[in-house]
């Protein structure tokens with residue numbers, strides 16, 4: 420089953436968009452670990468693409484693709500224009516955020532609150548597709564929000580949005596509660612429902628359905644891939660980045676031998692030295708590395724050592 424899926428889906432594994440985490444530095448580390456996994460950027464608002472320093476925001480290192488950019492917003496025209504601008508930057512995919520439950524996101528009426536407005540999402544996706552020069556457009560969402568929590572609510576959303584041409588949906592297998600829960604509680608206090616996502620794939624076999632939520636091991640990924648087209652890994656990429664080192668071999672038929680933890684640390688520190696010389700804070704640069712020894716006997720020792728480097732500098 421896994422083999423068949425590999426033949427039809429280009430990216431069975433991806434790393435999730437995570438605000439203040441999925442930046443260029445963590446992506447540098449991830450690329451040392453896996454050349455083929457699709458890496459999502461953190462969420463970028465369409466307004467920032469149009470009015471901010473788009474070049475600084477969207478440029479990435481040559482070794483980084485495949486990368487997917489996640490856009491946020493709720494104005495179809497604005498998102499269409501932002502998409503047109505993004506096409507100059509060699510992204511593999513552009514994704515629309517319909518999953519984030521933060522207060523700021525709700526106030527701006529984007530993120531997961533858009534789940535209640537499938538027609539608007541369809542209009543947005545339509546504009547994005549029209550302007551994307553054939554770069555695929557995907558949507559990341561949840562199982563539902565607040566009282567919109569039935570399987571029918573989910574299928575209605577998918578039907579309306581896929582009707583305009585969206586072929587790929589990433590489903591964080593939890594509901595979102597907009598009232599009285601923080602984004603963290605929205606990730607930790609609500610139960611997961613994987614079978615609902617499996618059913619979605621059965622009912623929409625022509626769509627690419629990617630599952631996300633608390634998947635942290637190779638065994639879990641393999642199990643999900645027997646039922647779905649792909650798996651998106653979020654927090655585990657930070658708590659346990661070395662997990663990614665086996666992805667190319669297992670999920671992309673890669674022949675390369677994974678680098679050892681020591682080789683990864685050496686190569687990342689080399690990069691961090693250069694970035695620190697440009698003025699980036701060491702704390703920030705070393706953050707993605709903190710979990711690299713997770714699961715090893717001396718994990719705590721290394722975590723402390725890396726933390727210390729952030730204080731004393733990298734000229735040791």
Ligand SMILES: Cc1cc2nc3c(=O)[nH]c(=O)nc-3n(C[C@H](O)[C@H](O)[C@H](O)COP(=O)(O)O)c2cc1C
Pocket residue numbers: 435436437438439440461462489516517518519559591606631632633634651652653654655
């Ligand atoms: C710190 C943090 C920031 C996040 N930022 C985003 C974001 O910008 N866009 C988004 O769609 N999801 C965001 N998420 C949700 C993740 O993409 C993912 O759906 C969630 O963490 C569940 O996956 P996991 O259990 O594998 O971590 C964020 C999650 C975390 C922990």
